[in-house]
Amino acid sequence: MTHLLIQFVLALLATGGFSVIFRIPVRRIPFCALVGAFGWITEEIAVYYYSSPVFGCFIGACTVGLLSTLASRTLKDASTIFVIPGILCLVPGLKIFNTMYALLKGDIAEAAQIGTETLLMAGAIALGLLTIGAILRVFFALARKTVTLRDKF
Amino acid sequence: MFPGRSAAGILTPPPVRYYDGTMDRERKKAILNLAVQAGEIMMKSGGEIYRVEETITRVCKACGIDNVEVFAMPTGIFVTLDNDIAGDTASTYIRRIHSSETDLNKISQVNQFSREFTTTSMTIEEGMARLEEISGSKPYHFAIRVVAAGLCASCFAVLFGGSTIDFLSALIIGMISYTLSRFLEKYDINFFIRGLCSCALATFLALVVATSVRGASYPYIISGAIMLFVPGVPITNSIRDFLSGDMLSGLARMVEAFLIAVSLAAGTGIILKIWTVIGGVTL
Numbered sequence: 001m002t003h004l005l006i007q008f009v010l011a012l013l014a015t016g017g018f019s020v021i022f023r024i025p026v027r028r029i030p031f032c033a034l035v036g037a038f039g040w041i042t043e044e045i046a047v048y049y050y051s052s053p054v055f056g057c058f059i060g061a062c063t064v065g066l067l068s069t070l071a072s073r074t075l076k077d078a079s080t081i082f083v084i085p086g087i088l089c090l091v092p093g094l095k096i097f098n099t100m101y102a103l104l105k106g107d108i109a110e111a112a113q114i115g116t117e118t119l120l121m122a123g124a125i126a127l128g129l130l131t132i133g134a135i136l137r138v139f140f141a142l143a144r145k146t147v148t149l150r151d152k153f
Numbered sequence: 154m155f156p157g158r159s160a161a162g163i164l165t166p167p168p169v170r171y172y173d174g175t176m177d178r179e180r181k182k183a184i185l186n187l188a189v190q191a192g193e194i195m196m197k198s199g200g201e202i203y204r205v206e207e208t209i210t211r212v213c214k215a216c217g218i219d220n221v222e223v224f225a226m227p228t229g230i231f232v233t234l235d236n237d238i239a240g241d242t243a244s245t246y247i248r249r250i251h252s253s254e255t256d257l258n259k260i261s262q263v264n265q266f267s268r269e270f271t272t273t274s275m276t277i278e279e280g281m282a283r284l285e286e287i288s289g290s291k292p293y294h295f296a297i298r299v300v301a302a303g304l305c306a307s308c309f310a311v312l313f314g315g316s317t318i319d320f321l322s323a324l325i326i327g328m329i330s331y332t333l334s335r336f337l338e339k340y341d342i343n344f345f346i347r348g349l350c351s352c353a354l355a356t357f358l359a360l361v362v363a364t365s366v367r368g369a370s371y372p373y374i375i376s377g378a379i380m381l382f383v384p385g386v387p388i389t390n391s392i393r394d395f396l397s398g399d400m401l402s403g404l405a406r407m408v409e410a411f412l413i414a415v416s417l418a419a420g421t422g423i424i425l426k427i428w429t430v431i432g433g434v435t436l
Contacts, residue, residue: 007312010308010311010312011308011312013304013305013308014304014305014308014309014312014380016301016304017301017302017303017304017305017306017308018301018305018385019301020293020297020298020301021298021301021302021305021331021381022255022256022257022386023255023256023257023258023259023292023293024257024258024261025258025261025292028261040312076268077261077264077265078200078204078257078260078261078264080199080200080201080204080257080260080389080390080393081257081260081261083389083393084199084255084257084385084386084389085385087385087388087389088380088383088385091380091383091385091388093309093313093376093377093379093380093383094313094314094372094373094376096376096379096383096414096417096418097372097375097376097379097421098372099418100418100421100422100425101372101425103422104422104425104426104429122388125388125392126388126392129389129392129393129396130392130395130396133393133396134396
């Protein structure tokens, strides 16, 4: 639990750092940091229970997509602002390095293994964003339809 | 969210700024200029294609143009305006987009601007002045961004499994490599060389720290510093472009992201190899 709490705080700070680098307005930074931190934490929890980094990335990306859409709807701002710093947290930086390291060692089998996993993780991030985007699009379309129908009758 | 929908949520017709049968060329040019300027700022700051196209369309429609066709790509914007009036000719504007620097504040501000422009009676001249102001805005001081970059790198170093010493060294190394990256950007060095050099410097410094300080482990420091240059914006945007059906831009941005990732790996790899050859570490 303490471990998770420390991770949460670190992810908050890291996403906050990204938000400053990408020049997000000050009043939006707390929300961006929260989106990123929740994405990281859900990824960690998914990896802990299912021990698959690829699945973890997928769940993390779904969380980031969902939270950032909610934030952009409630705060009436472009959703890009919340998605970009949040997604950056999920990018497997250590895996990129390890792939390079294995390649330099001349261990092609290990490089191929880690490299494939890195690519799959990137794919999982993309898939997570796509899935949640498609689901939310359908959901909001249905919600709008319901509201229009209610107004009609 | 929707054109013509006021804050109260009631559908109101968008305020028409100019429509008296004919539209003179000067007026059309001013509208085109305003719309393309808004689109250019968004595209340069890292906006998605559909957002750029939607902003341009909304601004033009709010000025009373009947038919607006926009084709936007990361390297250029094409806009054609046409009115359903006899004797009126279509006008087209092409804007080539060169450099780009991620600035999400500008996207947010242009978004706000387009919402305001379509719902209030802002004139074209006022709109242009507002866009000039947005395009010249500088949100954070360089020193603050450098500190943020350092913080970012160090937090990731610990998140990946590093220790307190790794935290401190990644803080400093992140700051230095981010400064180098900004410095190279100032002199218009292309993104591949920029990523390569920044990562090479970060790797070199991490190796120096790891050999001279007890308890520091370079994999965590290097991967923390790499996170600063990871192509998060192109990846996210390419996914969102694919989602909204802009295949060409999605593909272009995916290739960009891939090239950046290759440059980071190459920068790290070159220095690690040289270091091994000299005899600093054994892989």
